[in-house]
Amino acid sequence: MQTETKGTTAVTRRADRLPQVADLPRNPGMELDMDWVMRAQANRSAIERRAATLPGRRSVKKEYQAAWLLKAISLIDLTTLAGDDTPGRVRRLCAKARHPVRADLLEAMGIERLTTAAVCVYHEMVPTAVDALRGTGIPVAAVSTGFPAGLSPYAQRVAEIGESVRAGAAEIDIVISRRHVLTGNWQALYDEMREFRAACGAAHVKAILATGELGMLRNVARASLVCMMAGADFIKTSTGKETVNATLPVSLVMMRAIREYHARTGARVGYKPAGGISKAKDALVYLSLLKEELGHRWMQPDLFRFGASSLLGDIERQIEHHVTGAYSAAYRHPIA
């Protein structure tokens, strides 16, 4: 007998019709507004106090958690970014992106189709991923511009974007030059981002700020604004290679910058926390924060992604627990 875990229909049954990045109108950007940039502040203690309220409270009712976890899967950029990546590993990753949850679990929850939002790889692995995902509608994202440090020759960084787009990447995750932020050279950051965006052509561009290397939350707020002004379609916390990657305080600052940018320009920019997010319960906390700060519209793959290499495994374990374990009885939804 087929059953449904509470809330799954509304959240994920339409997974194949969820808005994708390709549907998102490009962020046109704007002139660099230095007054706006310099006004951006972030009160660390207030931000940290607010962020600290999240993990302690139950952000999602237990009966809806399975649905939220399925939602989280539909928002993952399933990632492998390791020096020992091989075509075989990338093909296995793509197979997982196509079928992220065991068929019997999906069936038990009444879900027809579920995939991750995208697969994220290094340039060399783009053709393999494109081939493995052909016909699925799952886009390939390539990390670019001398990932992760962003310190290779400038012309080479720009050229790398074009190479990845030609190889079939529909999304490009660029890394910014941290030194432009650390030296307050906002014009240089704006110009760099503008050129990276132009090199992406029709591909959507995510700007990785590497927030763990930016020193102050105020720098995170300012760098977020400058990248959005220069046309970033997404802003992303980290490469996953910094000592400190995605955190809740940084996420709060970046989400509020996105909200402010939307209020002022009407353009919706996406948000991608990345690096070190590996537990299902962390994913729920991030989604709650997203809903509270940016609202339901942002809880779709065209405006939110988790950059994660190992989150999916834990989510799958939790879903299995929900479907086959004690919780299913609590829903009074017998599992056949």
Ligand SMILES: O=C[C@H](O)COP(=O)(O)O
């Ligand atoms: O962009 C994605 C990150 O590199 C993934 O980081 P992670 O391996 O810590 O999940």
